[in-house]
Amino acid sequence: MEGIAEKHEPDKTTGLAPSKKKKSLSHLVYIGPHLILFLIFGILPLIYGIYVSFTRWDLVGQPEWVGLANYKEVLFNQSSTFHSQFFNGVKNTLIFVVISVPLLIIIPLIIALALNTKVKAASLFQSIFYIPGLFSISAVALIWLLVFNKRLGPINNILGSDANWFTSQPHAWLLILVVSVWWGIGGNLVIYRAALSSISKDMFEAADIDGAGSIKKFFYITIPSIKFPILYTLVMTTLASFNIYGQPVMLTNGGPTESTTVAMMYIRNLAFGSGQSVAGVASAMAMLLGIIMVIVSIFQFVVLSKDDTK
Amino acid sequence: MKKVSMSKTISYIFLVFMTLIWVVPLLFGVFTSFKSETEIKGVGFQLLPVNWTLNQYIDVLENTTNAPIIRWFINSMLISVTHTILVVVIVSLAAYGYTRLQFKGRNLLFWTLLCASMFPSVVNIIPTYKIVDTFGWVNTMWSCVVPGLGGVAHIFLVRQFMLGIPKEYDESAKMDGASDFYIYSRIILPLIKPILIVVALFTFTGSWNDFLWPTIVFNDVEAMPITAGLELLKGIYGDYLFMGQLMASASLALIPTFVMFLFAQKYFIESLSLSSGIKG
Numbered sequence: 320m321e322g323i324a325e326k327h328e329p330d331k332t333t334g335l336a337p338s339k340k341k342k343s344l345s346h347l348v349y350i351g352p353h354l355i356l357f358l359i360f361g362i363l364p365l366i367y368g369i370y371v372s373f374t375r376w377d378l379v380g381q382p383e384w385v386g387l388a389n390y391k392e393v394l395f396n397q398s399s400t401f402h403s404q405f406f407n408g409v410k411n412t413l414i415f416v417v418i419s420v421p422l423l424i425i426i427p428l429i430i431a432l433a434l435n436t437k438v439k440a441a442s443l444f445q446s447i448f449y450i451p452g453l454f455s456i457s458a459v460a461l462i463w464l465l466v467f468n469k470r471l472g473p474i475n476n477i478l479g480s481d482a483n484w485f486t487s488q489p490h491a492w493l494l495i496l497v498v499s500v501w502w503g504i505g506g507n508l509v510i511y512r513a514a515l516s517s518i519s520k521d522m523f524e525a526a527d528i529d530g531a532g533s534i535k536k537f538f539y540i541t542i543p544s545i546k547f548p549i550l551y552t553l554v555m556t557t558l559a560s561f562n563i564y565g566q567p568v569m570l571t572n573g574g575p576t577e578s579t580t581v582a583m584m585y586i587r588n589l590a591f592g593s594g595q596s597v598a599g600v601a602s603a604m605a606m607l608l609g610i611i612m613v614i615v616s617i618f619q620f621v622v623l624s625k626d627d628t629k
Numbered sequence: 630m631k632k633v634s635m636s637k638t639i640s641y642i643f644l645v646f647m648t649l650i651w652v653v654p655l656l657f658g659v660f661t662s663f664k665s666e667t668e669i670k671g672v673g674f675q676l677l678p679v680n681w682t683l684n685q686y687i688d689v690l691e692n693t694t695n696a697p698i699i700r701w702f703i704n705s706m707l708i709s710v711t712h713t714i715l716v717v718v719i720v721s722l723a724a725y726g727y728t729r730l731q732f733k734g735r736n737l738l739f740w741t742l743l744c745a746s747m748f749p750s751v752v753n754i755i756p757t758y759k760i761v762d763t764f765g766w767v768n769t770m771w772s773c774v775v776p777g778l779g780g781v782a783h784i785f786l787v788r789q790f791m792l793g794i795p796k797e798y799d800e801s802a803k804m805d806g807a808s809d810f811y812i813y814s815r816i817i818l819p820l821i822k823p824i825l826i827v828v829a830l831f832t833f834t835g836s837w838n839d840f841l842w843p844t845i846v847f848n849d850v851e852a853m854p855i856t857a858g859l860e861l862l863k864g865i866y867g868d869y870l871f872m873g874q875l876m877a878s879a880s881l882a883l884i885p886t887f888v889m890f891l892f893a894q895k896y897f898i899e900s901l902s903l904s905s906g907i908k909g
Contacts, residue, residue: 349726360779367756455838462658
């Protein structure tokens with residue numbers, strides 16, 4: 320762009336003679352505000368977070384360098400509560416991810432397929448499934464607390480059950496999953512619906528001529544055609560599910576006996592809970608969780624984008 | 630032909646069934662807020678109130694000591710509106726810079742930012758608290774307004790949109806001697822209005838519904854937004870003695886984003902296909 324050859328003619332992209340735009344810092348007026356905020360609230364916390372994960376720190380005083388001690392304690396010290404909390408938290412987070420992600424992909428996909436059969440009022444249906452995601456988890460969880468309430472809620476009335484959904488298993492997980500699916504399918508549904516409507520009709524007509532059944536058409540035309548949206552939503556939904564926090568906090572408070580206490584809850588409570596803050600250990604846990612998330616996303620991306628290309 | 634109507638019938642049955650699951654709990658919660666406490670505790674499932682009453686709302690609004698819901702609502706509004714305005718300004722400026730201005734390493738810088746912002750934000754929470762605390766923003770709205778302004782995803786979205794606008798528009802203005810700012814404010818801004826509306830809607834919704842962060846940076850009951858307030862309410866009205874008041878409070882928190890959706894449905898729906906890059 321700064322080549323000599325361009326000197327004689329105006330720069331194609333700006334319409335200005337190259338000499339005029341030399342060493343101007345005016346672009347900083349535009350990107351500067353964001354750049355500063357990004358450095359302070361995007362980069363600095365990342366670097367600082369990595370640093371404090373190697374320190375003993377109570378959020379108030381000076382972090383005291385302890386090397387790998389936090390990581391060793393969290394990962395290997397069997398007698399440490401931090402160790403058992405981290406593993407319990409990651410286990411519960413993984414339980415949620417493994418069950419919720421397929422549901423958050425398959426259910427909206429089925430709904431999108433149903434909407435794609437040229438039903439009337441398709442966009443009204445779509446809106447209905449989309450709307451819960453517009454609400455905060457603390458508001459919708461309060462409503463679900465009523466719906467599943469042992470005495471007052473319709474669920475037990477209808478099922479004729481007297482289960483306490485908040486304090487027994489597997490009810491507690493079921494409750495969290497129901498609310499999560501109810502709350503979380505909207506975005507994926509809209510993406511799948513847009514993707515399905517963009518598949519060319521010709522392919523289905525050609526398949527009809529060849530006598531392909533609808534199941535065959537689904538697996539050989541529909542799925543390959545929306546492969547990219549599915550991969551995209553898979554990675555994004557997985558990352559979102561790893562961040563699960565609000566549902567167990569509001570619905571089960573992590574119970575019964577910490578069986579729904581997820582990693583984010585332990586991290587938050589260790590750093591900002593009522594007791595003495597152990598922000599260093601909590602940061603190490605956050606780092607480990609972050610690394611798990613990165614590995615899982617890369618794994619999903621590599622495996623799934625290779626698989627079908629043949 | 631027969632087969633087509635079969636699949637359509639199955640679709641309808643399935644969709645209506647799912648719609649009931651999606652709608653009834655929400656309506657049940659909202660309708661319960663219009664029931665009296667005795668009616669709520671009555672036996673059996675009753676969707677609509679027998680006697681409509683606003684008493685739950687009156688009780689909730691009158692409790693200004695330990696659960697100042699109006700205050701929380703206003704706090705949330707102030708946070709979300711301020712945050713949204715700042716995001717739109719900062720994002721549109723930056724996206725303009727990254728698409729229309731020429732400077733060395735422009736694209737490299739942008740992609741570096743995007744990659745750096747990809748690392749899971751769970752790591753950022755604890756240090757961001759320390760930064761916010763250093764600025765003296767704990768228990769103030771700025772703790773929720775400012776940190777999110779460093780995000781890159783929205784710039785990416787607007788940048789993609791801007792790249793689709795022919796350069797001729799601003800080039801001819803530039804030939805006529807228009808300044809960068811003139812081009813940004815008079816030519817580009819009107820053209821990117823649709824995507825900025827999308828950014829604004831999503832930013833507002835995200836800010837209004839943010840849950841984890843406000844519960845960390847606020848312990849002052851008077852200053853907190855409504856999401857954090859509702860968590861407190863769950864404790865205050867615990868044991869479900871005041872289910873009606875809980876439902877009234879929750880219903881109030883649903884209003885802003887719901888109203889926004891009614892007016893701007895199209896933007897919510899279209900944006901998702903834009904952001905995932907599968908448009909067309």
